Amino acid sequence: MIDRRDRERLEALQRSTMTGWYSPFQLARAALDLTVSRLIGARGDFRLIEAIAGPQPPFDYAVRNGLTRDEIWIDYVADTGDGFNPTYAIASLLARPTLSLGGRETRRGDVLIMGGDQVYPSATRQAYWTRLVEPYAAALPKADVKEPPHLFAIPGNHDWYDGLMSFMRLFGQKRTLGAWKTLQSRSYFALRLPNGFWLLGVDIQLESDIDQPQIEYFCKLARHEMRDGDRVVLCTAEPDWVKGAIYNPDLQSNLAFFEKQLADARPGIEVVARIAGDLHHYRRHESADGRQNIIAGGGGAFLHPTHGEPVAVVRSGAGADQRPYTLKASFPSETESRRLTWRNLLFARYNLGFWPVAAFVYMLSSLTLPRPGPGAVAWVLVVLLVFIVFTDTHKTWYRRLAGSLHALAHLGAALGLAYAGGALLGVDVRNLQSMWSIIGVTLFVGVTGAVVGSTLMGIYLLISLNVARRHGNEAFSALQIEDYKNFLRIHVHREGLTIYPVGLREVPRAWKVAEDRRPGEPRLVPEGGALAPELIEEPVTIPIAPQHRRTDRSTPASADAGLRECPAGEPRSRPPAAGSTAKDGAPEP
Numbered sequence: 261m262i263d264r265r266d267r268e269r270l271e272a273l274q275r276s277t278m279t280g281w282y283s284p285f286q287l288a289r290a291a292l293d294l295t296v297s298r299l300i301g302a303r304g305d306f307r308l309i310e311a312i313a314g315p316q317p318p319f320d321y322a323v324r325n326g327l328t329r330d331e332i333w334i335d336y337v338a339d340t341g342d343g344f345n346p347t348y349a350i351a352s353l354l355a356r357p358t359l360s361l362g363g364r365e366t367r368r369g370d371v372l373i374m375g376g377d378q379v380y381p382s383a384t385r386q387a388y389w390t391r392l393v394e395p396y397a398a399a400l401p402k403a404d405v406k407e408p409p410h411l412f413a414i415p416g417n418h419d420w421y422d423g424l425m426s427f428m429r430l431f432g433q434k435r436t437l438g439a440w441k442t443l444q445s446r447s448y449f450a451l452r453l454p455n456g457f458w459l460l461g462v463d464i465q466l467e468s469d470i471d472q473p474q475i476e477y478f479c480k481l482a483r484h485e486m487r488d489g490d491r492v493v494l495c496t497a498e499p500d501w502v503k504g505a506i507y508n509p510d511l512q513s514n515l516a517f518f519e520k521q522l523a524d525a526r527p528g529i530e531v532v533a534r535i536a537g538d539l540h541h542y543r544r545h546e547s548a549d550g551r552q553n554i555i556a557g558g559g560g561a562f563l564h565p566t567h568g569e570p571v572a573v574v575r576s577g578a579g580a581d582q583r584p585y586t587l588k589a590s591f592p593s594e595t596e597s598r599r600l601t602w603r604n605l606l607f608a609r610y611n612l613g614f615w616p617v618a619a620f621v622y623m624l625s626s627l628t629l630p631r632p633g634p635g636a637v638a639w640v641l642v643v644l645l646v647f648i649v650f651t652d653t654h655k656t657w658y659r660r661l662a663g664s665l666h667a668l669a670h671l672g673a674a675l676g677l678a679y680a681g682g683a684l685l686g687v688d689v690r691n692l693q694s695m696w697s698i699i700g701v702t703l704f705v706g707v708t709g710a711v712v713g714s715t716l717m718g719i720y721l722l723i724s725l726n727v728a729r730r731h732g733n734e735a736f737s738a739l740q741i742e743d744y745k746n747f748l749r750i751h752v753h754r755e756g757l758t759i760y761p762v763g764l765r766e767v768p769r770a771w772k773v774a775e776d777r778r779p780g781e782p783r784l785v786p787e788g789g790a791l792a793p794e795l796i797e798e799p800v801t802i803p804i805a806p807q808h809r810r811t812d813r814s815t816p817a818s819a820d821a822g823l824r825e826c827p828a829g830e831p832r833s834r835p836p837a838a839g840s841t842a843k844d845g846a847p848e849p
Contacts, residue, residue: 261775270773278343278562279381283613286381291431313813316477318450318458318485319412320441333367336495336748337374338537339416340559341392346742348395348561349767352782353793354747355400355438360509360761362795365421366749370409371451372440373461374431375537376416376497380675383422388430397438404439404779411440413451414461416497416538448474450481453752455804458486458529461495464514475518479525486636488528489805493757494519499555501545501576501585506569507805520578532802533759534576535748540564540736541592542746542761542796543563545574552800556761560748562739565601567590567594568725568732589797591763594745601725601741607718608711611738615710618717623702625674626681630689636708643667652724652731662728666720673712677705742767746796756803761796 262270280286321332335354340347353359358367379387402408411431419427424447433444447463460478464470500515519531527557532550537557541564545553553576557564570588592600605611621643628639647670648663681704687697721735745767749760768786777783 262775267773270398272770273348273390273784274344276304276344276391278742280611280613280740281347281381281562281737282611282617287612287617288602289382291377300600300695309488314446314524314556316446316449316792318452318481320452322452322454325463331751331753332371333369333460334371334373334453334750334752335369336375336535336556336750337559338497339377339557339561340374340377341377341379341388341395342561343740343742344391344395345769345771346745347391348399348771348784349764349791350559350745351396351438352600352784353398353762353764353791355396355780356783357780359749359762359793360653361749361793361796364760365798366751366760368409369749372409372411373495374411374413374460374559375461375495375535375556375559376414377418377537377557378413378416378419378427381580383419383424383426385426385429388426393430393437396440398783400439400780401783402436402783406584408436408441411437411442411598412444412451412461413442414449414463414495415447415465420465442523448477449477450485452485454758455752455754455756456487456490457493457752458490459493459495459515459755462496462515462518464496470514470518475521479521479625482522482526483531486526486529488526489756490526490529491532491802491805492522492529493533493535494531495535497536498538499534499543499553501534501553501574502539502543502555502571505571505574515576516578517774519581523578523581530644531577533757541566541597541744542590542763543571543587543763544590544797544800545571545576545590546584546800547576547583549583550802551576551583551585552759552802553667554748554759556748557589558744558745558763560745563592563600563738563741563744565597565732565736566590566592567597568729570729589761591746591761591796592754596744598726598738600741601735603741604722604725604735607721607738610740611714611845613715614717618713619672619706619710622674622677622713623706625671625676625704626702627698627708629671629675630678630682633693638832640671644673652734658728658730662724662730669720670713670715673716674705674709677708680708681705742769754804756801757800758799760799763794763796764791765794767793 290406309432310683315595322329337350337354338370340350354368356368360364379391404643406431413431418703429449430437435442447626449461451459453459462470463474494515496515515534522529533552533554535554535556537555539555540557540561541555542558543555543566553574574585574586575582577583624639643666644667648659649661651663651666653659653662678689680702681701684704685697685700687701692698692701718738720737721731724731725735743766745764749762751758751760768788768789771784772787774781774783774785
C-alpha cells in the first residue's frame with residue numbers, strides 16, 4: 261500500500277501544466293533568459309571548463325563481460341519536461357520492460373539518450389526536478405531495477421539558459437534519474453556500439469560554433485578508436501538540415517564543419533544517420549543510398565506542425581559528400597497538422613494569459629486613435645514596428661506586408677471598439693471631456709479587446725500557417741497540444757541498426773495512483789484506459805558494413821549465453837552506406 265504522504269506527492273505531480281508561452285510574464289522571462297544565455301555563451305563557454313576537468317573516454321557497449329556483444333537496445337527521446345501528462349506518458353512507455361510494436365517485440369533500452377531541451381521553459385534546478393526527474397522516477401523507480409539502464413544527454417537551447425549549470429548538475433555527476441543512471445562528465449559523449457556502429461552526442465550550444473576542445477575530442481576518437489568502415493549516428497540538439505532549408509544554408513555549417521573534421525581525422529568512416537529534436541514532431545528524410553535524417557522531438561513539449569515551410573527535399577553532408585534527402589514520413593501527417601491549426605480560432609480560450617496584453621494594446625489605442633495628431637501617428641508607428649518584427653519570415657517584403665496588415669487589423673478593431681463603447685455610453689470618443697467617460701470607454705475597449713485581440717491573433721496565425729506556411733512555432737505553441745508524442749527505439753544487431761519510430765497519438769489527461777503495482781511497473785496509470793503506442797511507420801534498418809560481417813563466428817556457444825538474438829522478422833531495408841567495430845572498456849548497463 262502507498263502511504264498518504266507518498267500519494268499526495270504523486271497526485272501533486274499532475275499539477276504541472278504545459279507552458280503558457282503567450283503569458284506576458286512568460287514572454288518577459290523567455291526574453292530575459294535568451295538575452296542572458298547568449299551573453300553567457302559568448303563570454304563564458306562552460307564546455308571549455310569541462311575540457312580541462314579530466315578525460316572522458318568513449319563508453320564501450322560493444323563488449324560485455326569481456327565478450328563481444330551482438331546486440332544492444334537504445335532509446336532516444338528529446339524535448340521532454342514540459343507538462344506532466346505527455347512527459348510522464350512517454351516516460352512510462354520508455355520504462356516498460358517490453359513493448360509490442362506492429363507485431364514485433366522490442367525491449368527497454370539498455371541506454372537512454374536524451375536529445376536536448378530536457379526541461380521547459382527554463383533550466384533551473386527546481387524545473388528539472390518537478391518537470392523531469394520526478395515524472396521519470398514515478399515511471400521507473402530506482403529500487404525496481406537490479407541492473408539500471410544508462411542515461412546520456414546532450415543540451416538544447418533551453419538547457420543552456422543558465423549556462424549549463426543545472427544540466428551538468430543532473431547529468432554530469434553520475435546521478436540517477438529514476439532508475440536511469442548517468443555516466444557522462446561532459447555535455448557531449450561517444451558510445452561504441454556492436455557491429456561497427458558509433459553514436460556521437462554533439463553539443464552545439466546556442467547555435468554557435470562547436471568548441472575546439474569538443475572537435476579535438478571527437479577527432480582523437482576517430483583517429484585512435486574508430487576503424488575504416490565504421491558507421492556513425494550523430495545526435496545533435498537541432499536539425500540543421502531542416503533549419504538550413506527553411507531559413508539560411510549557413511545554419512547547416514555547424515554539423516557540416518563537424519562532419520568534415522571527423523572525415524579528415526578518419527576518412528574511412530561514414531555518417532549514416534543524424535537524429536535531432538528541437539522541432540516537436542517526427543520527421544524522417546532519406547538519401548538515395550539509405551542514410552537517414554530523423555527529427556524525433558516528441559518527448560513532452562507542445563506539438564509542432566509538420567505542414568509548415570516546404571522541406572520535401574533537404575541537403576546534408578560536408579563538402580563533396582553533401583547529398584539530397586527526401587521526406588519519407590511525418591507524425592502527425594500534414595493533413596492532420598493542417599486540421600489541428602484550425603484550433604487557433606479558439607486562441608482566446610487557450611491563452612488566457614494573453615488577454616492582459618491584448619487589453620493593454622487596445623486600451624492605449626482607444627486613447628490615441630480617435631483623436632488624430634502626433635500621438636496617434638507615433639502609436640500607429642510603434643504598433644506597426646512591433647508586428648513587423650513579430651512576423652516570421654526571412655523575406656523583407658513579406659515581413660513588412662504581413663506585419664503591417666496584422667497591425668492594421670488590430671488598430672482598426674481597437675478603433676471600432678472605441679466608437680462602439682462611445683455609442684453605448686452616449687459620448688463622443690473624439691472629444692472625451694469627463695474622467696468618467698474616459699474610464700468607461702477605456703474599460704469597455706479593454707474588456708472586449710482582450711477577446712477580440714486574442715481572436716484576431718488566432719486568425720492571423722491560422723492564415724499564416726495554413727496559407728503562407730509561416731509561424732509554425734507561434735501557431736502551435738499557442739495550442740499547447742499534448743498529443744502526438746514520439747520517441748525512437750533503436751536496435752543494434754547482427755544485421756545492422758534498426759530504428760523503430762514509436763508514436764503516441766493520444767495522451768491521457770488524468771492519472772490515478774497504482775495501488776497494487778509490481779516492481780518495474782509505473783506508479784501512476786491512466787484513469788481511462790491503457791496507453792496505445794504505435795509504430796509511426798515501418799522500422800528502418802541500416803545494414804552493417806561488409807567488412808564487419810562475420811562469416812566465421814569464432815565466439816563459442818557459451819559466450820553467446822545471455823546475449824539476445826535479433827527478433828524474428830527484423831525488417832531489412834535500405835541499400836548499404838558503410839561500416840564499424842568493437843573493443844573493451846564499457847560499464848555494464
